[in-house]
Amino acid sequence: MDIYLLEAIINGLLLGGVLALLSLGLNLIFGVIDVVWIVYAEIVMSAMYAVYWLHNYYAWPLFLAFPAAILIAALIGVLVHMVVIEPILGSAPINQLLATGGLLFFLQSLATLLFGTEFRNLGVRLPVLELYGLYISFSRLIAFIVALIGAVALYLFLARTYLGTSIRAISQDREIMGLMGVNERRTYVITSAIGGGLAGLAACLLVLQYDVHPFIGLTFGPITFMICVLGGLGNMIGGFFAAFIISQIIGIGGYYFSSEAAEVLAFVFFIVMILIRPQGILGKK
């Protein structure tokens, strides 16, 4: 096999890790609260700025800046829920989606206002690994591994703890859980915090690879939504697999064509899939 093709496949795999992490957070929120946070990628953007400023401006070391950024993202998640979603929890789901869309404009413009439109680089250069003639970016490898650890940790949390069980229970039957003594409101807030935190974690991994600018959310936001729908909205395992399918299409497509053409291919694949299987690749009708 062509060594560049192999490299494209490996890079696709590594990209898939971060995308999977992003889709996990969004799916968790959709599964539990039944809301699509269109603003999700902008929370990631905010957390990327948090890392950038804490590290480059206040000279915090990365091992402090990262957890701080995750906390900030979790806080934003809680705020999104309490300020925007909670007042309209009873209205049509599409209204909730649109309300978070308004928030997208808000965060994007706020970032423009505060930080300007320059591309900002964290300035941390990680080495490139060479393995049997293959060049693999170390930051991507770390991102992949951390994303996998994050996914496993989330799985253990949902499967093994009381809180996790109540979150899963609410996603199965919203009405009955209140009667069973689960505090719905608290569960929603905690879910939002976890969802935001996952966006923060993804931001820490992305900021090592990409420059931050106010509109970066638009570059990987649509892909994240696409992955979630492809896996079946709310279906975390489906989303996880879908992330790797899409990242492979982008990776391999980028090798044969251009990177934009590869993304077009991924989006067309998505549209076709959704029209064949609207419930997602692993979804049940």
Next chain:
Amino acid sequence: MSAQRLIPYLPLAAVLALPFFLSNYYQHLAVQIAIWSLIYTAWALMGRFRLTSLGHGAFLGVGAYVPTLLWNNWGVSPWLGIPLAMALAVALALVIGYPCSRQKVIGHYFALVTLALGQVVLLVIVASREVTGGSLGMTPHPVGYSWYALQIPDRAQFYALALAAWLAGLAVWRWVDRSMIRFALESIAEDEDAAESAGVDVLREKLKITALSTGLTALGGALYAQYLMYLSPDAMSGVGISLQIVFAAISGGMYSLLGPTVGAVFTIGLNEGLRVLFGTHFIGASNTIYGALLVAFIIFMPRGIAGLVEKLGPRAKPPAAKPLSPDTQPAE
């Protein structure tokens, strides 16, 4: 229509005629408001029936690029190119809309599928940079003042053109409002299965309104490109512009005839006002306020400014059909 019945429309006509007598700057604003009003009206045409498309940028892009590409490469007049672009946009909409309706892709799923569609068109424009200029954008070959090429530097004349297109959009809205399509679509929005069992041809009605909406959006995109004489993928397609369309229509009020137009006046006015107020030092300030307002709108007044005016209006009509729970048929 007797002369007396025209009297209430006189102030409106006066407002519409006003830009002809104003300075260049206000004419520029008026053209933009007219074009965007058309586009927002086109979106709301289907948006108000819970067909929330987050991908109308796709049709805007087709409408903008196709006539210019035809003009630049083969010298085809936009008078032919624009209908072609509209037909192409409708065809694209139906290719997606048909399976969506068949598979009952609605709500969140419909929103996200259309979001992807908007992104596809953006990326196709960027990727085919040999012909479209990619992210750098392109201009129609300039020929000076020419109605044949639809290159009209005179703002008053272009305003007249845009005004006509906007009125055509309103006429389509009125026509839909008074036809059976509206009742069929309202019942579909309430409950698709129930509507179907009551004999509504869900697929056909959805495709009809989709075709009208996307065709008019393409027309708006074409006019916008001809007016600016500059096309760029981010301004004409993709997620950003798609969401802008959605939110302007919602903030104005997507259930009223003039709601989307109010949305255009409101968003363009707010943007210009804040720009004058803050100067260019605070780029983003106007959109930050706009974003916060949007969230508040959707939470507190989902029917937009027009909805609020109707509610508070002194001549409040007796409760007509509510937007999404119509009492269309007498129970027999």
